[in-house]
Amino acid sequence: MVRKPPAFQFFASDFFSGVADMTDAEVGIYIRLLCLSWDKGGLSERQLPSASHEGDEAAVRSVLKWKFHRDEDGLWRNARLEETRQVQLARSQAGRKGGQTTQANFKQKLKQTVKQTAKQNQSLSLSLILNLQFQTQK
Numbered sequence: 001m002v003r004k005p006p007a008f009q010f011f012a013s014d015f016f017s018g019v020a021d022m023t024d025a026e027v028g029i030y031i032r033l034l035c036l037s038w039d040k041g042g043l044s045e046r047q048l049p050s051a052s053h054e055g056d057e058a059a060v061r062s063v064l065k066w067k068f069h070r071d072e073d074g075l076w077r078n079a080r081l082e083e084t085r086q087v088q089l090a091r092s093q094a095g096r097k098g099g100q101t102t103q104a105n106f107k108q109k110l111k112q113t114v115k116q117t118a119k120q121n122q123s124l125s126l127s128l129i130l131n132l133q134f135q136t137q138k
């Protein structure tokens with residue numbers, strides 16, 4: 001099961017240059033749309049009204065058309081945000097795979113150590129027994 005990443009990287013300089021022509025209200029709507037999209041994996045029509053406290057649907061639609069695209073599944077998505085999501089998922093999967101390899105290697109080394117220790121203990125026990133027998137024969 002792949003867990004969704006709880007956060008996304010925020011590139012401040014890219015954001016500032018991308019919102020230079022927006023009003024403060026549009027910037028607020030944009031950041032809300034980004035957060036909703038990240039959390040939900042895309043925006044349905046039903047989720048759009050929550051992007052503006054004042055209920056300014058025209059501003060929401062303006063930002064949506066300017067910064068988002070509609071996918072085949074009908075959800076609105078931001079291209080940059082989805083790129084970030086894919087990079088994070090790829091890193092997460094690579095880390096999980098590396099962790100599994102590390103764990104498998106550890107288990108293999110542990111088995112080898114246990115076998116070696118058992119052999120050493122057998123040799124030590126045999127040596128003690130022979131030594132005791134030798135001393136009792138004196």
